[in-house]
Amino acid sequence: MSVIVTKSRPLLVRPSTEQSTPTTPHHIKVSSFDKALAFSAFSSFHVFDGAIHEPAETIKRALSRALDHFRLIAGRVVVGDDDGELSIACTGEGVEFVATTANCALVDVKLFDPPFAALLKDLAVEYPEASCRVTDPLLLMQVTEFSCGAFVLGVTWNHVVADGTGIALLLRAVGELARGLARPSVSLVTCADELMPDFPPLAAAIVKTMLGQLEPKDYPYLDITVPMSTIGRIKAKIGDELGAPCTVFEAATAVLWQCRSRAIMPDGDPDSAAPLVFAANARRHVGAGDGYYSNCVTTHVVAPPPTIREAAEGDMKDLVKLIRGGKEQVPGTLAGEEVEGVPGLETLFGYSALFVTSWRNLGFEATDFGGGTPARVMGHVGPRSVPACVACLPCRDKDGANMLSRFVKEEHRAAFLAELAKFT
Known part of the structure; x- marks a missing residue:
């Protein structure tokens, strides 16, 4: 219509x-x-x-x-x-x-x-x-x-x-x-230059390149969900080996990383790097309060990255460990430490890379104007110059981690979806 x-x-x-x-x-x-x-x-x-x-x-x-x-x-x-x-x-x-x-x-x-x-x-x-x-x-x-x-x-x-x-x-x-409250329930805090550390140089270089004049790629939209049953199996299988429970983000991102690597491997060099780049909320690392509403997000690279073959054929536990290891490096980068083994920008912005932003627990799911919370929240994944995914979006009718992505070429769409179906 x-x-x-x-x-x-x-x-x-x-x-x-x-x-x-x-x-x-x-x-x-x-x-x-x-x-x-x-x-x-x-x-x-x-x-x-x-x-x-x-x-x-x-x-x-x-x-x-x-x-x-x-x-x-x-x-x-x-x-x-x-x-x-x-x-x-x-x-x-x-x-x-x-x-x-x-x-x-x-x-x-x-x-x-x-x-x-x-x-x-x-x-x-x-x-x-x-x-x-x-x-x-x-x-x-x-x-x-x-x-x-x-x-x-x-x-x-x-x-x-x-x-x-x-x-x-x-x-x-x-x-x-x-809904009739006299004032917001959270006390708001404005940007505080004296609170925040310097933005990490690697993150600055990545953001500058992303916001530059890169040629947009016409990747198709994919509205996909990693079922909670799949995430539960992964968490149950590897939780004890990690020393701490596997998170929804770690499990869902590992599934995407592996399925995408399997889909693109036949048409690329399986021994080339498959970088994972993700956005990380830095609030708890810098002491920002619950009401801090200015920018407090950095960009981090899992390094050294696996090859496409390693990401495609490796054990799910190893991919989750890499993701967790990357998260654990964030405080160090905010303190000025360099991460070893980070590939160059040419590799980070190549087709084998995967950029993931998680909207899990941002708070969008709590919005209520009087008729209830949102049925779903979506981030607009435009014609990005990099393979990108907005992950863990609030979505009431999907039992799992909902994701909107533009991260595979049209010729790899069917192969990716077929690999993802193996996990359900």
Whole structure:
């Protein structure tokens, strides 16, 4: 069927109190973690199947109240005239908001089945250029109401102001205020340059390359789930040998890593490196509190990486050990230690590499505007220049680790899915 999305005129939602819109705005210096991601945009999609009264108006009012507490998000980026240093001016200018309606029920839209994958761009507001401009709002929000009463919240933000955990804190606060709470349940903390260490040089090089002018690759979308039964078997089999329980992220990522390596090995050099690059939340390593909503994520490489053959044919226990070992190295990299055996950027950005970002426990699953928590949360995996996967997404009707990926060529799609089916 033809899906028609009708958008209202964008408007600015400002903080609800005058104290949040000062005549002389306070400037807050951003950390090196914020600078690394400055002016890059990211979108998330939150699907709610429980209807609420006037979802767009309800969320807009609660968002205005939430911005009283999230001063940075209602501000604007400032670039120093003399030194080019970045800061955020708490101007209270607000965020962009769009109310939208769709001419169908949510059940009619299969977002990742052609041609509906193209609908994603209609479910969120996009910045007018490929990257965010200094004058742009730091956050864009769209509420799309379907004919059945369900709605999708699309959130796009300038990464300089928050990471995924920070946006989850904002949405949690908006939900709490929409449900009648007087104030957010978590005390919010803004970016603190003196708290954060220097952004690790390797992570900075990876992020800079990712945000550069690499040629996009047309990898097909895959909406897949590693069943919890599979994850449970892996955890039961190798848990005692690891010294600590195997996590859902470790088990699910190991499955993806092995299945993908098996799928691509026949057409490549089996003795070349198969790097795994993952995003790591650094909050507990640097002492950031629960309400810290600025960027606190680093990028880490499992090193030395196995070969494609080793990843494809090795024991699952060995892959989990490599992933865990990489996680254990994160505190050292934040303290300035170098990781030995890291391949060059040419290898890290080759087809044999796998980039994984986990959204498990970010807090998106707790958002509730009055009709219940989201049925699913999606990260927009665009036409990336690297094989990428957003893993462990909250998804109520899938018993396992839901993942959205663009990480295999079309000619390897069937082989990957066949390998994944062997684990179920």
